Amino acid sequence: MTQSGFLDDFRQMSAFGATPGGGVERQAASAADGETRGWFSAWLAGNGFRVETDAIGNIFGLMEVVPGAPYVLVGSHLDSQPLAGRFDGAYGVLAAAHAARTAVGSVSQPRFNVAVVDWFNEEGSRFKPSMMGSAVFTGLLGVADALATTDPAGTTVAQALDDIGGRGAFAGLDVAAYLEIHVEQGRELEETGTTIGVVATTWTAHKLEIVVSGEQSHTGAAPMADRKDALYGAAELIVAVRRLVDEFEPEQLHTAVSEMYLDPNSPVAIAREVRMLVDVRSPATHILDTAIETLKTRIDEIRRLARVDIEIVRVTEWSSGPFLEEGIVLAAEEAERRGHPHRRSATVAGHDATNMKEVVPTILLFVPSVDGISHNEREFTSDDDMLAGLEVLTSVLTRVVAGELEAASSSAVALSSGVELG
C-alpha cells in the first residue's frame, strides 16, 4: 500500500541535485539542499503535518495526536557530501516521514505525539562541524557559534540559510525518544546476509583542525637551510597520520587527512600556511587516546624537522558508547516478527543519533549498503532493503508511540535550537 508510494517519493526526491553518475550533490544550505527541503516540507504539509523550522534550519513535521504530550522524534538528514550517493541521510528522512504517517494512523491509544525531522548540515562538508543541527538542538553547540561558522568562500551559515529561506523561529519541543534509520556505509550486513542492523555501539571519533605555519619565500632563490615550508610540514603530518594505523591491530584505528587549504598556493612561493583536517576513529577510547598522544609526539618532531609551527586549533569529538539496551531488544523483536534477518551493529560513522543518544532514549537502525560504498555516487541500497527498513522502522515507531519503550516514559527532555541573542 504505502510501500510503492515510498519508492515513488524516493525517486522524485532523488532528482534534486542529481549528478550524472547517479548520485546527488546537496551540500548544506546550497540551492539543491533548499530545493530538497522545499519538496520535503510540501510533502509533510500535504500529509497532515504542521511544518516548522528552527533557528539552525532543522525542519520539523509535527503530528499532534495527544494534546500536550511529549514527542517521539524520527528523522535523519537531507544534505549530502559533494558528489555523494542518494541514500545517505535522505533515505532515513523519507522513511521517517512515511513511518510517522502510518504509525499515527495505526496506534489506537497513542501515548506520545510524533515529529519528523530533517537535521541541518549533518555532513559537515561545507560548514564544520558535522552533525551541526542536532548538536545545536541538543545543546552540544551554541546556536550563535553555529550561525557564525563560515564555508571556504567566507559565507556564514546564517547567510547561507537565509539565501534558501531556511531559518525559522520554532521554539522546540519535549522529546521522549529519538529513532533513526540510515544506510550502513559498511559491508558487514551484506557479508552476513543481514537485512536489518540494530546499532548497539558507536566508534569514538576525534576531528582535529590543524594549522601548519611556515614562512612564505621564493621557491627557487631561498636557501634550503632558511626555508620554513608549511607544505613540507603538512606532508610529513599526512604520512604520520596514515602510519598511526600500523601501530594497532587491524580495524582498531581509522585515520585520514580529509581536507587541506594552502596559502598562497602560488607556483613560485613556499607555502606560508596549510590548514588541514585530521580524522581519527576507533571502537575503543583508550586506543584513540593512545593514537592522539602518539600523533602529538610526531607533531613535535615534525615542528623541528620542517622548522614550522603546528597548532591544533579545534577538536570536535564524539565518544564511543552503547545504545539503549531496551531499544535494541525492541527493534530486534520487530525485525524478527517481520521476518527480516537482523544483527547487532556498530557504527563507525557519526550520525545525528550519536548526538541524540546523549540526551534521550535513542534507537538507530541500518539497512545494507552494497559493497559498503558511501560518500560516493555509486552508493546503493536495493528497493527491497529500503522497504524492509521502512517496515521495521514503522513497527518500532508504532510501539514507541504506544508507550511500549519503558525508557521513554521517564520525563521527556525539552530540546530547542534556541534563539540567537545577538
Ligand SMILES: [Zn+2]
Ligand atoms: Zn548520513
